[in-house]
Amino acid sequence: AQSVTQLDSQVPVFEEAPVELRCNYSSSVSVYLFWYVQYPNQGLQLLLKYLSGSTLVKGINGFEAEFNKSQTSFHLRKPSVHISDTAEYFCAVTKSGGSNYKLTFGKGTLLTVNP
Amino acid sequence: EAGVAQSPRYKIIEKRQSVAFWCNPISGHATLYWYQQILGQGPKLLIQFQNNGVVDDSQLPKDRFSAERLKGVDSTLKIQPAKLEDSAVYLCASSSDRGSSPLHFGNGTRLTVT
Numbered sequence: 001a002q003s004v005t006q007l008d009s010q011v012p013v014f015e016e017a018p019v020e021l022r023c024n025y026s027s028s029v030s031v032y033l034f035w036y037v038q039y040p041n042q043g044l045q046l047l048l049k050y051l052s053g054s055t056l057v058k059g060i061n062g063f064e065a066e067f068n069k070s071q072t073s074f075h076l077r078k079p080s081v082h083i084s085d086t087a088e089y090f091c092a093v094t095k096s097g098g099s100n101y102k103l104t105f106g107k108g109t110l111l112t113v114n115p
Numbered sequence: 116e117a118g119v120a121q122s123p124r125y126k127i128i129e130k131r132q133s134v135a136f137w138c139n140p141i142s143g144h145a146t147l148y149w150y151q152q153i154l155g156q157g158p159k160l161l162i163q164f165q166n167n168g169v170v171d172d173s174q175l176p177k178d179r180f181s182a183e184r185l186k187g188v189d190s191t192l193k194i195q196p197a198k199l200e201d202s203a204v205y206l207c208a209s210s211s212d213r214g215s216s217p218l219h220f221g222n223g224t225r226l227t228v229t
Contacts, residue, residue: 004157034217043119043206043220044158090157101210101218102171105157 002027006106021076023091030096033074038088119221133195140209150206
C-alpha cells in the first residue's frame with residue numbers, strides 16, 4: 001500500500017514570495033504522483049502529475065514539482081505566489097501501471113497568501 | 116466538455132436518517148470514484164466502478180453505505196442509517212480508460228449529520 005505525508009498543514013506567505021509545499025510518500029513499488037488544488041466549496045483540480053521521464057514537472061498556474069526517488073519526495077513550488085493561489089493543496093500517490101488510479105491522498109496543506 | 120455533476124450540493128439530516136447522493140460523470144468516462152473527505156483530512160476512496168462493475172470497495176462501510184452505477188453512467192451513493200461521523204464532503208470523480216488519464220472531480224456534496 002502507498003501513503004503520503006504532507007509535512008505542513010498550513011503555510012502562510014506574502015504575495016509575490018516563493019513557496020514550497022512539501023510531500024513525502026511511502027511505497028514498495030513504483031508510483032505515480034499528483035498534486036491537486038481545492039478552492040473553497042469546490043472539488044479538486046489537477047495541478048500536475050509525475051508518471052515517468054523528467055523528474056521536474058510543470059503544471060498549471062505556474063506551479064512545478066520535482067520527483068526525488070531517493071528521498072521519496074514530490075515537493076510543489078512556485079516562484080511568486082498570488083492572492084488567488086490561496087487554497088488547499090493535496091499530494092496524492094498511486095502505484096504505477098494501468099490506467100485507472102486508486103489515489104491515496106495526504107491530509108492537505110492550506111496555503112494562505114497575504115497581501 | 117461538461118464536468119462531473121453532483122447533487123445536492125448540501126444536505127443536512129439527523130442521525131439514523133437515510134440520504135442519497137447522485138453523480139453524473141464526464142461523458143465517455145468509464146471509471147467512476149466516490150471519495151469521502153472529512154474536515155481537515157484528504158479524500159479517502161470509498162468505491163471505484165469500472166463501467167457498472169465494482170473494482171474496489173474495500174473501504175466502503177458496507178453495513179450502512181451502498182453505491183450503484185446502473186448502465187455504467189451515473190451513480191448514486193446511499194447512507195442508511197447515517198451516523199454523526201458520516202459528516203463530510205462526498206466527492207465523485209471520473210476518468211477515461213486512456214493511459215495516464217487523470218481524475219476529474221465534481222464539486223462535492225457536503226453532508227451534515229446532526
